[in-house]
Amino acid sequence: xxxxxxxxxxxxxxxxxxxxxxxxxxxxxxxxxxxxxxxxxxxxxxxxxxxxxxxxxxxxxxxxxxxxxxxxxxxxxxxxxxxxxxxxxxxxxxxxxxxxxxxxxxxxxxxxxxxxxxxxxxxxxxxxxxxxxxxxxxxxxxxxxxxxxxxxxxxxxxxxxxxxxxxxxxxxxxxxxxxxxxxxxxxxxxxxxxxxxxxxxxxxxxxxxxxxxxxxxxxxxxxxxxxxxxxxxxxxxxxxxxxxxxxxxxxxxxxxxxxxxxxxxxxxxxxxxxxxxxxxxxxxxxxxxxxxxxxxxxxxxxxxxxxxxxxxxxxxxxxxxxxxxxxxxxxxxxxxxxxxxxxxxxxxxxxxxxxxxxxxxxxxxxxxxxxxxxxxxxxxxxxxxxxxxxxxxxxxxxxxxxxxxxxxxxxxxxxxxxxxx
Amino acid sequence: xxxxxxxxxxxxxxxxxxxxxxxxxxxxxxxxxxxxxxxxxxxxxxxxxxxxxxxxxxxxxxxxxxxxxxx
Numbered sequence: 001x002x003x004x005x006x007x008x009x010x011x012x013x014x015x016x017x018x019x020x021x022x023x024x025x026x027x028x029x030x031x032x033x034x035x036x037x038x039x040x041x042x043x044x045x046x047x048x049x050x051x052x053x054x055x056x057x058x059x060x061x062x063x064x065x066x067x068x069x070x071x072x073x074x075x076x077x078x079x080x081x082x083x084x085x086x087x088x089x090x091x092x093x094x095x096x097x098x099x100x101x102x103x104x105x106x107x108x109x110x111x112x113x114x115x116x117x118x119x120x121x122x123x124x125x126x127x128x129x130x131x132x133x134x135x136x137x138x139x140x141x142x143x144x145x146x147x148x149x150x151x152x153x154x155x156x157x158x159x160x161x162x163x164x165x166x167x168x169x170x171x172x173x174x175x176x177x178x179x180x181x182x183x184x185x186x187x188x189x190x191x192x193x194x195x196x197x198x199x200x201x202x203x204x205x206x207x208x209x210x211x212x213x214x215x216x217x218x219x220x221x222x223x224x225x226x227x228x229x230x231x232x233x234x235x236x237x238x239x240x241x242x243x244x245x246x247x248x249x250x251x252x253x254x255x256x257x258x259x260x261x262x263x264x265x266x267x268x269x270x271x272x273x274x275x276x277x278x279x280x281x282x283x284x285x286x287x288x289x290x291x292x293x294x295x296x297x298x299x300x301x302x303x304x305x306x307x308x309x310x311x312x313x314x315x316x317x318x319x320x321x322x323x324x325x326x327x328x329x330x331x332x333x334x335x336x337x338x339x340x341x342x343x344x345x346x347x348x349x350x351x352x353x354x355x356x357x358x359x360x361x362x363x364x365x366x367x368x369x370x371x372x373x374x375x376x377x378x379x380x381x382x383x384x385x386x387x388x389x390x391x392x393x394x395x396x397x398x399x400x401x402x403x404x405x406x407x408x409x410x411x412x413x414x415x416x417x418x419x420x421x
Numbered sequence: 422x423x424x425x426x427x428x429x430x431x432x433x434x435x436x437x438x439x440x441x442x443x444x445x446x447x448x449x450x451x452x453x454x455x456x457x458x459x460x461x462x463x464x465x466x467x468x469x470x471x472x473x474x475x476x477x478x479x480x481x482x483x484x485x486x487x488x489x490x491x492x
Contacts, residue, residue, distance in 0.1 A: 057477065061478070108451070111450070111451050111452055112449070112450060112451075114452060115433075115447060115448065115449050115450070115451070115452040116435075116438075116446075116447050116452070117449045118449075283439055284439070287436075287439065345471060345474070346440070346471050346472075346474030346475040347436070347475055348436060348474065348475045348476060348477045349477070350477050352434065354432075354434075354477050354478065355432060355478075356432060358432040358433060358434055362433075362434070362435065363435065363447070363452070366435075
């Protein structure tokens with residue numbers, strides 16, 4: 001008898017980081033969901049791939065069996081665990097790469113700053129950034145949608161949230177975006193890495209500065225002045241781990257969502273008109289874009305003891321990739337999953353993950369998407385995309401988005417704005 | 422109709438607020454769902470059924486009462 005497909009004895013040929021997967025992920029995942037919703041591949045030292053909705057959410061909801069914790073030693077630049085495959089040799093992100101009970105302390109320490117009431121206080125800022133960014137280009141009639149608009153808005157809101165100086169928005173936004181798609185072999189890779197290191201160096205410097213000042217209303221100042229647990233402040237390493245999670249989680253993801261959503265509206269003018277005429281539909285369109293164009297394609301967990309998941313036998317120490325994007329196309333949960341339908345009922349997508357590590361910035365993402373799209377509808381509604389010169393990410397294993405996207409639009413006037421860029 | 426939210430399952434996805442904003446909100450402390458009303462008004466029942474089905478955490482339970490127009 002031959003082994004079932006997708007076991008360790010009979011692995012599938014799959015690599016979520018490969019260019020083939022980036023090209024072909026929809027049919028590839030559809031086949032995996034139907035034949036082996038939890039399957040083993042030997043790539044990246046071997047890992048399970050969960051593609052079925054049920055398998056993905058079951059694992060995500062059991063942090064005791066499916067750990068997110070990451071060990072990393074800066075001395076040896078090695079470690080194990082965490083939520084990325086392959087393992088990335090950088091310090092862990094917090095709270096996302098922790099397990100209960102530590103997770104409860106870390107997440108509890110910052111939750112209040114990410115709830116809807118807190119996020120609403122950033123809406124005016126997001127609108128101002130979007131307005132100022134369009135003012136920069138509106139008279140010229142062209143821009144790069146990603147690099148001049150959908151990238152910088154989330155970067156600037158994140159800087160405002162962290163307490164980093166807005167004047168550095170370009171130096172901040174560019175390397176964080178480039179890091180997502182620049183291959184290790186590229187000539188400018190070292191430069192991109194240095195740019196990202198500079199961002200975190202600035203977090204450390206500003207944190208130290210906030211330690212010497214009265215408390216201000218931003219996260220780095222909050223870290224500098226408040227005790228996270230048992231009378232202790234965060235260590236500088238922990239401050240940087242929080243910064244890492246919030247900045248990397250916040251910056252390129254909403255960019256990918258908004259860019260993809262705008263491509264759909266560009267390609268379907270009747271749907272764009274419908275949304276412009278019925279703005280109350282925008283949140284439902286947004287959730288459908290989240291489902292269909294899931295920005296975070298998938299994330300990993302680490303098996304803590306022998307267990308079964310939808311028929312697959314997992315061993316302690318195994319790694320598993322939870323493909324949110326595939327769960328969101330599961331025909332057992334979503335009728336006609338490969339079609340965008342703003343009127344979809346009960347859209348229980350897991351684009352923000354599931355279980356205790358649900359994206360802490362989901363309310364920020366939703367708000368920034370709304371503000372960016374509103375600005376496009378109001379000022380450049382007839383934009384056209386030059387797809388011949390637009391570039392998708394060559395690898396989508398972590399974020400499924402666009403590197404760059406030149407667009408043209410009817411030149412218009414600048415509008416009054418408190419911020420000039 | 423009444424509903425309950427399982428605090429051990431809710432992680433603040435927010436889909437309930439999207440479908441039934443007159444019934445659910447996300448809290449100011451931990452971002453988890455809270456009920457705005459104890460008893461669901463009849464005109465909100467369809468929205469609450471949508472919310473219950475849309476919760477990825479399956480944290481919402483609907484309690485139907487005798488005489489409810491919803492099956």
